[in-house]
Amino acid sequence: MVLSPAGNSTTPRRLAESVLAVAGEVTSTEQFDAWWTGCRRWNEAVVRKAPLEELDGWLTDRSTGNIVHRTGKFFSVEGLEVEVAGGPVQRWSQPIINQPEVGLLGILIKDFGGILHCLMQAKVEPGNPNGAQIAPTVQATRSNYTRVHQGKAVPYLEYFRDRGRTRRVLADVRQSEQGAWFHHKRNRNTIVEVEEDVKLLDGFCWLTVGQVHQLLAVDDLVNMDARTVLSCLPLSGDGVSSGQGEDFRSCLERSCAGEHGGLHTTGEILNWITEIRTTTDVGVERVPLNGLVPWSREAGEIAHPSGRFFRVVGVDVRAGGREVGNWMQPMIEPIGTGLVAFLVKRVDGVLHVLMHARVEPGYLDIVELAPTVQCTPENYDVLPSAARPEFLDEVLRASAGQIRFEAVLAEEGGRFFRARNRYLLVETDLAVPPDAFPRHRWMTMSQITGLLRHSHYVNIQARSLVACLHSLLARADTR
Template sequence: MAANMSAAMLAAGDTIPPDHAAGVVASRSGGFALHDDTFVDHWIAASRRGCSLNNMLVPLDAVQGWHREPATGNIRHDSGRFFSVMGVHVRHRVGHHHLEWDQPIIEQPEVGILGIVAKYIHGTLHFCLQAKEEPGNVGGVQLSPTVQATYSNYTRAHGGARPLFIEPFIEPDPARRLFARLQTEDGGRFLYKSNRNMIMLAGDELPVELPEGFIWLTLRQIASLIRRDNLVNACTRSILASLAGAGSAGRPVTAAGRDGLCDTLQWLDDRRAATHMLTRRIGLNDLREWRLDEKGYFSHVSSAFFRIVGLKVSSQTREVGSWGQPIIENPASGIIGLLLREGPEGTELLMQAKAETGNRTTVQLGPTAQFTQGNYEGNGKLEKPFLFEEFAAPGRFPLVHESRQAEEGARFYREYNLHRILMLPEGAELALPADYRWLTLRQALVLVHLGEQVNSCARSIMSCLL
């Protein structure tokens, strides 16, 4: 069935179910909004004032309910569930270029649900978001999906309450499904981790009146909120990347557009065939350049890249009143960049075939730029990526969009990436390396809808195109 759907999408260029394409466009362009923008601003401010999580960084050996295995050094929950932190050794070869390294990585074999409930209210499609506080959030509360739950969460492995609104996502009705695809998480720090990104349409069984902490928003309102710093969380952005081309929904697909998509799929397969990455699980104790530092955190000897820290958390509003966990802390923000140009088929995005050790397919579509400056400056082992200077200090190409977007606050501690979208001037020429290719927005969206083809960074910045 999935193969038939994929073939139909390739032929038609469709992403959104035809019955609801017009509703998505109307929700993005205007129409009735249940709450005006001033109300939404006050609601967000009140939600942030009500933050109740108290966090304290602690040594890894002091994290409640977790332990480091003596033989391997790997960090695991006492129950054997949730996630673990282990080591990997990686050998990466492309052509004559060879790179070898080891690192800590999160292993969480569970497939979680990231779901947004949508509903027509007075004829306009609205989306239900949640003001959710996570221990690693920048700004405390961020706008999360209706449901954001791991398998352990919704099967109540932690002993807490069952997440609200989970039922439509566990056994989804195909007639109410706007979008449902497995998508990979951060392939540089999760090992083979995927979550199911979903948008489900609700009917009269879900009232307009929502429980405290939830709100109905139109796509226009959400697009405006994404342009603010660190407000719409990473999971919401990942899901809504599937709607980034709402303005093109319903337009006829040309023969050139179909041929271009087939060429893109062939190019992506060619890059996967040319990329050889061998990832081997090892213990944290066996990592060559990582160690437990003087604070009891697991860090690189250079203090670069990231570190694993312990976190002690208490809350008056969560399903569980207190817990401990390891969490990733990054010493510096990264840059996620996208270069645009106008082509004969509309807006085009410069994407790269990005290899990441935690991706099952190794290579997925990434944004034009995806790097942390400090990891490259002064590092003789790493070659600066294509257009490094242009995105590190914009000036050569006009700036279209810039915002700070937080990473997922349950696994990353107060981390954000600078999102920059630049425009290639009309008539300008740009010689591309083999790993880079121009895609129309519609081509990129079809690949999002195929699932596990577009990486988390690309989906994050594509949401800024809503």
């Protein structure tokens, strides 16, 4: 019997070379721009709102009021009652999406000229604010890739599902999605490297990791599913630069490497998470949608009487480049643009990120690590003052010199209608003692990405910010 090595020691360095290859080896910037212009024309979508009662293929259950697909597949919209003992808001009710299927989000990687490239696609989703966005190679629910909709097959699916193929798996983990809007939703996030020739189909493009990272800074361009898969890349900072300076990028590289330590050991972080999960008392019960107080269904949508939070609406979709060209469905439409931010701090030459142990009713394990701040600020006009997030004012008051990254990025366009968040990385010198802020801890990037190898530790918004932080490894202007 021959023992296998614990990991491929060359992978982080090969990924680092791809991170630094921002000019592209297969697709130049000019070629990408031309490809993207053509894709936006080809993938043009027409989306209009439609009353929930008029959605073809969707039914309202007579006894519960739940909205379900006639096949019993895809997803349903149900009610949820939540109780959080000791929380600033201890009880509430809300609609929620129940999608028990585990979908597949996969990026195919291949070496061209010694540089790893990602196969990305231009994909339209009905909730996207601007039509097509850059998506993973495969982005599909189980109902989609098993063709419940009787549509076309999902391209490149065989590279992720055919175990007989020669391939190397760089990442493979089931991760949660928005716990405020999904009930126990999970997707498989996977990255697979192949050596064989791959036929390039229309609507797909080979880009280096560095090229995709650059696109993260463009508003509403790289979709949420691509961001979460990118966050799972086993990047260690090895091979990015010398890492000898005290500039921001060197501190970030040391944070990714992990060999320089952190304010807390990984064992202490795991103990902290387990303690909060064990001592947080959360009661969640799925209930009929038609008895949900104070929500009401009027004028073809479901809304809260305050006019805040979100609505459940219907849409009628006609889209190019999809397995099915025309369909209708319910969606969640958030009210207002959200704010998602990491506070980051240099500690003895190592960048630390302030993580928040956050409760959301749809999480499978009660608590996940979230950004320092994750909210829609206007919602707190109708909530108790104690519910206002800690460190929100620190983020809102940040000067231009403190902001290391800023972009408005769309969330999952398949279930959420024009959901957008302002993503920020804000540098601070703030002291955050654990005794005063028991639900926050400073962590290194190595500790965060280590947890990303496992399910249900780091939430979807934090994973997007991890990808954004990784994108700064190739920036030269990070003083």
